[in-house]
Amino acid sequence: MHTTLRRTALIFAAAALFASGCKNPVAPQPSDSDLTAAVQSKLAADPGLAGQPIQVTAASGVVTLNGAVDSIAVRSLAADDATQINGVKVLNNNLTVAAPVAAPAPSPAAAPAPAAKPSAAAKSSSAHPAPLTLPPPPKSASSYYQQAPAPIVHNAATPAPPPPPPTPVLKTYTAPAGASVSVRLTETLNSGTAQPGSAFHGTLANDITDGNGNVLYPVGSAVTGQVTSVQDAAHFKGSSLLSLTLTSLTFQGSRVPLTTDVFSQQGQGRGKNTAEKVGGGAAVGAILGGIFGGGKGAGIGAAAGGALGAGSQAVTKGQEVNLPSETTLRFRLASPVSVTR
Numbered sequence: 001m002h003t004t005l006r007r008t009a010l011i012f013a014a015a016a017l018f019a020s021g022c023k024n025p026v027a028p029q030p031s032d033s034d035l036t037a038a039v040q041s042k043l044a045a046d047p048g049l050a051g052q053p054i055q056v057t058a059a060s061g062v063v064t065l066n067g068a069v070d071s072i073a074v075r076s077l078a079a080d081d082a083t084q085i086n087g088v089k090v091l092n093n094n095l096t097v098a099a100p101v102a103a104p105a106p107s108p109a110a111a112p113a114p115a116a117k118p119s120a121a122a123k124s125s126s127a128h129p130a131p132l133t134l135p136p137p138p139k140s141a142s143s144y145y146q147q148a149p150a151p152i153v154h155n156a157a158t159p160a161p162p163p164p165p166p167t168p169v170l171k172t173y174t175a176p177a178g179a180s181v182s183v184r185l186t187e188t189l190n191s192g193t194a195q196p197g198s199a200f201h202g203t204l205a206n207d208i209t210d211g212n213g214n215v216l217y218p219v220g221s222a223v224t225g226q227v228t229s230v231q232d233a234a235h236f237k238g239s240s241l242l243s244l245t246l247t248s249l250t251f252q253g254s255r256v257p258l259t260t261d262v263f264s265q266q267g268q269g270r271g272k273n274t275a276e277k278v279g280g281g282a283a284v285g286a287i288l289g290g291i292f293g294g295g296k297g298a299g300i301g302a303a304a305g306g307a308l309g310a311g312s313q314a315v316t317k318g319q320e321v322n323l324p325s326e327t328t329l330r331f332r333l334a335s336p337v338s339v340t341r
Contacts, residue, residue: 030087032058039063039088042081054078054095061089063151068098083151091153173210174338181246181260181331182206183223191240191267191321194230200244201225205328208337216339222250223258233267233318240267242321246331256339260331268319 030038035058043049043056052074055066063082069075075095082091182205189200201224208217224247231241243264249256323329 029061032060035061035063035085035087038085039082042085043078046077046081048077049074049081052078056082058088061087062092063088063090064092064094066094068096070098072097079153079155083153088151089149091151093153093155170340172338172340173214173216174336175208175210175216175333176336177333179208179211179333180206181208181258181333183225183246183329183331185323185325185327185329188325189227189242189244189321189323191230191242192232194227194242196227196230198227199224199247200227202329204249216337217249217251217256224248224250228262229264233320239318240321241265242323244329256337258337259334261334263329263331265321265323267321 036056039056039058043052043054052069053067054069057064057066063085065078065082069078075093075097078095079091079093082088183202184205185200185202187201201222204217204219204221204223207215207219209215225244226247227243228245229241229243231239233240241264243262245262246258246260248258
């Protein structure tokens with residue numbers, strides 16, 4: 001019978017609470033100070049947040065949490081506790097996670113104390129449990145049944161990654177036709193040994209620029225050229241000749257074609273000096289023939305002296321064109337050359 005009466009009392013209490021909740025469906029919004037105090041009390045009562053420096057501010061239902069906590073789990077626990085308070089509409093979770101600190105080595109655990117034997121009074125109370133009691137109703141019965149809308153939680157925003165670097169703008173520089181190109185030979189060229197079509201090598205002796213101070217190809221860049229024509233200083237064939245042109249340069253592993261004018265150098269030939277030497281030989285022969293043999297001897301001496309002079313010139317060649325290594329030659333571009341960078 002006592003059990004039936006207890007159940008009936010519970011049913012009437014629940015009905016009274018429900019009726020009271022229907023009369024006050026919405027709880028009043030607490031003030032900013034009350035809301036701040038309520039959230040602080042909730043956080044302070046949670047053992048999982050003990051010792052965490054959390055600051056709470058509230059303004060018109062918007063609650064903001066600031067401070068540095070030990071872990072992400074603590075940060076989430078603080079947000080969960082704050083959103084359980086009536087009146088929190090929006091939560092700005094600005095808590096940050098501090099760098100972890102190395103924990104000290106754990107000390108040996110103490111042996112557990114032996115459990116005490118239950119007393120006779122405790123045995124008696126467990127045999128006869130205390131009657132069921134209901135908790136006191138809240139100040140506002142409507143908050144017991146009326147569920148407030150879930151608060152909106154704003155976590156601290158993750159900083160956006162930096163923008164990519166701008167794409168470099170390429171520009172083309174051009175050295176015009178007629179620009180001077182000086183080359184320092186790295187080998188010796190000679191008209192007596194060079195062959196038409198053979199290659200020769202050197203390096204730039206000056207920068208190739210666009211005329212505005214912008215260097216396209218610097219001093220020291222490797223240069224390749226070609227022997228276009230060659231003439232040996234052979235027997236009675238006039239002056240020697242050596243003609244060259246540039247074909248390409250190499251810069252940073254890339255070959256750049258070049259078109260230039262022709263550099264030519266001519267050796268000193270025999271010309272008038274040869275005739276004078278041949279005639280001089282005949283005159284000396286005639287003088288010697290006259291001394292030793294009279295008129296007839298003079299004629300014979302002149303013929304012999306002339307032959308001697310001509311033979312001497314036949315075995316003497318003209319001057320060869322010789323360009324030693326380190327000689328600087330000057331060319332001019334026959335067509336423009338460009339670079340893009």
